[in-house]
Amino acid sequence: MNPPRSALAGVARVFVYGSAVLLSLFILIPIYLMTLAAFSSNEDTYDYPKELLPRGLSTETMSFFINFGGVLDALQRSVIVALVTLVVALVIGTPAGYALARFAFRGGDTLRLSVVGTRAFPIVILSIPLAVIFIRWGIDDTVLGVSIAHTALALPFVVLTTASVFAGVSPELEEAAMTLGCSRATAFVKVALPLALPGLAASAIFVFIVSWNEVFAASLLTLRHRTLPAEVLALLEGAPPNFRFAGGFFLMAPSVIVILLIRRYLFSMWGRVLK
Amino acid sequence: MTSVAEDVPLGRTARRWEVLPYGLILPTVAYLSLFFAWPMVQAFQLAFREGGAWTIEPFRMMVNDANFEDAFKFTMLLVVVIVPLQFVLALAMALLINSKLHGRGVFLAIFIMPLAISDLAAGLVWQSILTERGYLNTFLEAIGVIDQPYIWLDPTKPNQLLMAVVVAELWRSTAFVMVIFLAGLQGIPHEYGEAAEVFGAGFFRRVRTVILPLLKPSLQVALLFRIIFAFEAFAVVIAITGRAKTTLATEAWRWQADYFNSHVAAAYSALILVLSLVSAGIVVWLLRTPREQMLQ
Numbered sequence: 001m002n003p004p005r006s007a008l009a010g011v012a013r014v015f016v017y018g019s020a021v022l023l024s025l026f027i028l029i030p031i032y033l034m035t036l037a038a039f040s041s042n043e044d045t046y047d048y049p050k051e052l053l054p055r056g057l058s059t060e061t062m063s064f065f066i067n068f069g070g071v072l073d074a075l076q077r078s079v080i081v082a083l084v085t086l087v088v089a090l091v092i093g094t095p096a097g098y099a100l101a102r103f104a105f106r107g108g109d110t111l112r113l114s115v116v117g118t119r120a121f122p123i124v125i126l127s128i129p130l131a132v133i134f135i136r137w138g139i140d141d142t143v144l145g146v147s148i149a150h151t152a153l154a155l156p157f158v159v160l161t162t163a164s165v166f167a168g169v170s171p172e173l174e175e176a177a178m179t180l181g182c183s184r185a186t187a188f189v190k191v192a193l194p195l196a197l198p199g200l201a202a203s204a205i206f207v208f209i210v211s212w213n214e215v216f217a218a219s220l221l222t223l224r225h226r227t228l229p230a231e232v233l234a235l236l237e238g239a240p241p242n243f244r245f246a247g248g249f250f251l252m253a254p255s256v257i258v259i260l261l262i263r264r265y266l267f268s269m270w271g272r273v274l275k
Numbered sequence: 276m277t278s279v280a281e282d283v284p285l286g287r288t289a290r291r292w293e294v295l296p297y298g299l300i301l302p303t304v305a306y307l308s309l310f311f312a313w314p315m316v317q318a319f320q321l322a323f324r325e326g327g328a329w330t331i332e333p334f335r336m337m338v339n340d341a342n343f344e345d346a347f348k349f350t351m352l353l354v355v356v357i358v359p360l361q362f363v364l365a366l367a368m369a370l371l372i373n374s375k376l377h378g379r380g381v382f383l384a385i386f387i388m389p390l391a392i393s394d395l396a397a398g399l400v401w402q403s404i405l406t407e408r409g410y411l412n413t414f415l416e417a418i419g420v421i422d423q424p425y426i427w428l429d430p431t432k433p434n435q436l437l438m439a440v441v442v443a444e445l446w447r448s449t450a451f452v453m454v455i456f457l458a459g460l461q462g463i464p465h466e467y468g469e470a471a472e473v474f475g476a477g478f479f480r481r482v483r484t485v486i487l488p489l490l491k492p493s494l495q496v497a498l499l500f501r502i503i504f505a506f507e508a509f510a511v512v513i514a515i516t517g518r519a520k521t522t523l524a525t526e527a528w529r530w531q532a533d534y535f536n537s538h539v540a541a542a543y544s545a546l547i548l549v550l551s552l553v554s555a556g557i558v559v560w561l562l563r564t565p566r567e568q569m570l571q
Contacts, residue, residue, distance in 0.1 A: 012478075020371045023364075024385045030446060031388065033410045034400045048408035048424065049416055092302040099299035111300055118307070119500065120552060121315055122507045124524045125544040129317035130310075132537050152310040159303055184295075206391070213393030215510050216524065220531050229395050233510060237517065241406070248399025255391035263387060267458060 031256060038062060038249030045242040065246030074231035080143050081218075081227055082211040085150040086204050089158045092151075094200065097162025098188075102171060112163070115156040123153055127217035134221060141223045149221055150211040157210065158203060165199030166192065168268050202265035209258050213251070321541035333542035340539070342521050342529075349512075350522045352437055354505040354554070357444050361501065362494075364445060365452035370482070372453075373460045383457075390450040397447035398440075398514025402428070405439050405515070430519035439515050440508070447511070448504065452497045459493025460486070495562050499555045506551040523547050 037045065041058040044051060066072055099105070100112055130149050134140040139148075169192050177187040212229075219230035226234060232247045239247075259266075322333055337343055368386050372379050389397070404410045405427040412424040427435055463486065471481045487494075509524040521529075527543035530536050 016371065016374060016376060019367060020376060020382050023368055023371070024382060026446065027385050027388055030400045030404060033404055037403050037410075046408070049413040050408070050410055052410070052413060052417070092306050095299035096303035099296040103293065103296035105293065105296040108296070111304070115303075115307075118311060120503055120555075121311075121548065122503065122544075122551070124507050124509070124527055125318050125541075125548055126311065126314055128527065128531050128537055128540045128544055129314040129321060131531060132321065133314065133317065148310055152307070152314075155303060155306060155311075209391045213391070213396070215393065215395050216507075216528060220528065229393065229510075232399075233395060233513065236514065241403075241408070244399055245403055248396055248403060251396035252392050252400060255393065255396065256388050259387055259391045260384060263384060266387070266390075266454060 031252070034245070034249050034252055037245035040245075042242050045240075045245055061242045061246045062250075064242050065250065068243055069235055070226070070231055071228070074226050074228045077143055077146075077225060078212060078228040081146045081150060082208045084143070084147040085154055085211040086207045088147070088151045089154040089207050090162075090200070090204055093155050093158030094162045096159045097164075098166050098192075100159065100163040101166035112160075115159050118156045123149075123214065123217050126152065127220045130217070131220045140221060141225050143225065145221045146218050146227060147211075149217040150214055153214065153217070154207045154210050158207060161203040161206070162196075162200060165196050165203065165268060168199065169195045199265055199268055202262040205258050205262050209255055212254060318541050318544060321537050322545045325538060333536075333538040334546075336536075336539050337526075337542045337546070340526070342526055346521045346523050346526045349437070349520050350506060350508065350524075350550075353440060353444070353508050353512075353522070354502060356437065356441050357448075357505055358498070358501050360441070361445055361449045361452055362497070364449045365456055365497070366482075368449070368453045369456035369460055370486075372457060386453055387450045389447050390454065392447050393510070394444070394447060394508070395510035395514055397443045398511035401439060401443035401446070402515050428515065428519075430517070433520065436516045436520050440512055440520070443511050443515060444505075444508070448501070452501060455493050455497040455500075456490065459490045463489045491562060495559050498558050498562070502555045502558060503551045506547050506554075523550075 036051070036054055038061055039054070039057045039059065040051065040061060041056060042060045042064055044056065044058075045061055066075070096111070100108055127149060130145075130152075131140065134142075134145045134148075139145040173191050173195070174184075174187040177191045178184060182190065214227075215229035215233055218227045219233055222230055229251060232251065235243065236247075323329060323331070325332060372383050372386065376382065392400075402409075407424045407426050407428075411427065412421065415421045416424070428439060429435060467485050467489070468481050471485050476484065507524050508522050509528065512520055512522050512525060523543055523546060527540045527547070530543060531540035
């Protein structure tokens with residue numbers, strides 16, 4: 001005989017919630033441990049067995065990391081590169097995204113496909129010729145060089161996500177503004193732009209993180225003036241545990257915060273791109 | 276992929292040969308030509324031309340390099356092990372979120388947390404857990420499974436190193452696949468699954484015969500991207516294994532950064548490109564929908 005339906009449903013419920021909780025723990029525990037490690041005292045980072053609960057928290061390890069080698073300068077450069085990348089990629093890419101969302105024009109689909117296609121050509125391939133070209137141009141080992149590479153990486157992303165964001169803003173609203181006497185530009189600035197702004201901001205924040213995270217190109221294009229991930233990678237071999245713990249946390253934390261901030265826009269940003 | 280614009284032409288202004296859209300895309304096209312397309316051409320020149328003549332010397336040096344075999348094997352292993360495991364995990368996560376679960380908003384927020392974490396950060400996170408004086412050993416010793424620290428990241432045990440990198444990559448990059456699946460699942464009406472349930476299909480049968488076939492486009496997109504990304508594995512391997520294990524991307528990086536030989540570095544990156552495109556192409560071709568099936 002089959003067990004009564006409610007009992008079966010009960011077992012299924014336990015299974016469903018059990019798996020959801022287990023998967024959540026798989027994600028959360030490493031984030032928790034990395035945070036714990038980064039905020040333990042210098043002494044504790046060498047200690048074994050480790051504390052599994054937050055006891056005796058300290059900012060010693062974090063300040064050790066910040067003051068280690070060229071980390072502070074690298075942090076500054078990382079922020080500059082990410083901001084330059086964000087601004088340039090958005091200024092160049094948003095009009096293209098708008099064009100893809102609003103106009104039927106010859107070459108539009110080709111542009112969309114080529115922009116998607118750029119992801120097939122990884123940064124690994126792009127950075128090597130860029131390193132050679134930048135030496136020739138005299139912008140190797142500069143913030144400018146890394147920003148150029150990161151913008152090339154972020155631009156396709158900006159075009160696709162902004163196209164998706166503008167597609168979610170009804171064109172009728174702009175048309176209405178234009179019948180009421182607005183020019184196309186005014187209709188865009190006064191109607192479409194404010195409505196698209198949250199989505200555009202989400203896209204911008206994501207671009208910041210793409211640049212913040214990028215290490216392959218950044219470490220090939222720099223030698224002494226490294227960005228933060230490149231600096232961490234360069235100092236990794238033989239680095240003490242407190243450097244690794246704080247470095248891991250420092251690179252991880254902004255990414256987690258950003259995703260939680262923009263999570264409600266993830267699907268409107270990517271929704272149409274992924275179909 | 277139909278352009279959104281065709282569905283919603285903006286009044287009279289959306290004529291085929293209007294100048295405005297071309298003006299709007301011009302900066303993007305110019306930038307990508309100068310800093311994307313042109314460097315790509317240069318990359319192939321670096322790999323195939325030296326001193327004004329065609330050559331395969333960089334490829335000969337790459338294949339004869341002492342690290343080549345190890346890098347090639349380890350990269351392929353990573354792709355073959357990570358991608359299938361990740362798809363099962365991502366499907367489970369997406370189905371959980373898509374079911375009538377209480378607190379699904381919270382679970383979704385947790386599942387997407389690693390979405391933007393870099394592979395270097397993920398490597399450092401898992402290194403802190405797996406290192407000899409790390410958190411896994413602390414935990415296992417506390418519950419009495421081991422009585423002295425076990426060396427998980429033993430450079431002489433390649434399988435353990437592989438598993439460590441696999442776990443870190445599953446932790447980091449499964450969220451990406453899940454988001455694609457979730458977007459796909461939301462396009463499948465709940466009624467389909469409910470209808471199958473009425474006719475007595477169990478959960479796994481519903482997944483196999485109703486959900487997976489309808490999810491195929493999302494599967495293809497996710498596979499395409501994940502295979503391409505998996506071939507780029509780099510910093511996560513360095514952070515976890517040090518110099519004990521290497522990948523094709525790591526070798527490209529070393530030849531450029533340490534040995535200053537752009538030709539061999541470009542040869543490595545050309546190999547990565549060919550391998551990832553061919554594998555992605557094969558997988559997408561295997562998952563293709565035959566025309567007859569589409570017409571039904």
